[in-house]
Amino acid sequence: MKKLSLVVAASAAFLFTQCKESSKNTASNNESVKIVHQLDTVSVVKNPQRMVVLDYSALENLDYIGAKVVGIPKSGLPSHLKKYGDDPSVTDLGNLVEVNIEKINELHPDVIIMGGRLRDSYAQMSKIAPTVLVEWDTKNPMGALNKNLDNLGALFNKKEEYTKGYKDLVEKGNKIRSKAEKADKKALIVLHNKGRMSAYGSGSRFGMIHDVLGVKEAATGLGVHLHGTSVSSEFVMDKNPDILFVIDRSDAIGDKALNKEEFENKLIKNTNAYKNGKIVYLNSSVWYLSGNGIESVNMMMDEVEKALD
Numbered sequence: 670m671k672k673l674s675l676v677v678a679a680s681a682a683f684l685f686t687q688c689k690e691s692s693k694n695t696a697s698n699n700e701s702v703k704i705v706h707q708l709d710t711v712s713v714v715k716n717p718q719r720m721v722v723l724d725y726s727a728l729e730n731l732d733y734i735g736a737k738v739v740g741i742p743k744s745g746l747p748s749h750l751k752k753y754g755d756d757p758s759v760t761d762l763g764n765l766v767e768v769n770i771e772k773i774n775e776l777h778p779d780v781i782i783m784g785g786r787l788r789d790s791y792a793q794m795s796k797i798a799p800t801v802l803v804e805w806d807t808k809n810p811m812g813a814l815n816k817n818l819d820n821l822g823a824l825f826n827k828k829e830e831y832t833k834g835y836k837d838l839v840e841k842g843n844k845i846r847s848k849a850e851k852a853d854k855k856a857l858i859v860l861h862n863k864g865r866m867s868a869y870g871s872g873s874r875f876g877m878i879h880d881v882l883g884v885k886e887a888a889t890g891l892g893v894h895l896h897g898t899s900v901s902s903e904f905v906m907d908k909n910p911d912i913l914f915v916i917d918r919s920d921a922i923g924d925k926a927l928n929k930e931e932f933e934n935k936l937i938k939n940t941n942a943y944k945n946g947k948i949v950y951l952n953s954s955v956w957y958l959s960g961n962g963i964e965s966v967n968m969m970m971d972e973v974e975k976a977l978d
Contacts, residue, residue: 702823704801708791711799716825717779723768724784724803725750729962730818733834734827740776742768745922747954749964765958773797805961807893810877811839814961834963841967845974846883852977855887857910857942860897860957861927862918867897868904875956877966878914882973887911902936912976913942914949921953949976 701712721740722728728741728750738753744764746754753759760776762768766786773781774797781800783791794800801820806813818835822828858869858878870891871879878884887910892898905913920926929950933943942948951972959965 702820704820704824706802706804706820708788708802709795709800711795711801713780713799713801713824719777719779721762721773721776721778721781721798723762723765723787724782725765725959726814726962726965727782727784727803727817727821728753729959729964730821730831733963734821734825734830736825739778740773745954745958747959747965749955749968750959770794770797803961807874807876808872808880810961810966811842811881814838814963814966817961818963838963838966838970841970842881845970845977846881848974848977849883849885853885854911854947854977855885856912856914856976857887857905857908858914858916859900859905860916860918861932863924866900866902866905868900869897873897874960875914875916877969878973882970884912884973884977902934906936906939909940909942911941911945912947912949913937913940914951914973914976916951916956917953918957921957947976 700715702715703710703712718737720731720736720738722731722738723742725747728738731738732750732753738759740760740762741753742764743754743759743761754761760772762772765784768787768790770790770793773794778798781794781798782803783794783800784803785805787794788802791800791802804813804816815835818831819828822831856878858873858875860867860869860875868888868891869875870886870888870893872893873891874895874897876893879886888904888908915927915932917927918924927950933948937943937948949972952968955965955968
């Protein structure tokens with residue numbers, strides 16, 4: 670009888686301890702972080718377990734700390750994020766501009782992280798779960814990246830890891846900027862889309878080349894709006910860039926890729942860029958689709974640095 674009493678007492682003590690631990694864990698899971706973004710201020714549970722991520726830069730930044738996601742748009746997924754496309758436990762939600770709202774709702778997410786391409790769907794998303802709009806600022810891309818990393822750092826208690834990742838990028842950018850100043854080469858950035866061409870300069874969506882990395886502009890006064898300034902081969906020849914950076918939107922979204930032989934016509938062949946082998950076809954899916962994540966910014970910086978050699 671005495672032995673039985675001891676067993677009961679031990680069991681009770683064990684259960685009491687387990688209940689305390691369970692209560693502690695529940696309290697921890699109920700902690701939340703307040704995130705301020707361009708559309709709203711939302712409270713998001715700390716260490717969310719069910720994340721829907723509708724922006725590839727955010728997916729990169731979550732991958733950086735090994736966080737798990739339950740759903741992403743798999744159509745157009747850049748090759749460096751291919752493992753998420755191959756993972757059957759991650760639900761395919763469509764593409765970056767058109768997602769399946771019903772599937773998102775069925776996933777019962779703790780948080781939805783979305784990019785600017787889905788901005789008009791914010792009200793609909795926020796009815797499903799707390800929704801965070803990724804920061805994007807063409808005039809200050811590194812500042813926007815830093816804010817996004819700060820938010821994730823607070824959400825996952827990973828401030829130290831993200832601070833290091835950001836600091837490494839800043840140091841790398843400064844190194845390339847110094848190299849660009851010494852090289853003293855002027856560059857033009859163009860986007861190809863279904864046979865048409867637009868140019869982008871300082872303060873634009875691809876302006877990091879000039880504003881962060883210090884590469885001089887071959888043409889000034891270009892529009893900073895999303896679609897750039899429509900230009901022709903004559904314009905490129907007239908501006909005569911030392912480096913011509915080419916981003917192929919058609920290829921990035923799965924349309925017919927740019928024909929390089931057609932692009933490098935007689936007018937383009939008159940530029941210093943062509944003559945010196947400095948027509949640089951950038952990784953279009955990175956520049957056009959992922960853009961402002963830790964990994965993509967690293968890759969973008971590498972491409973620009975190589976062009977300066």
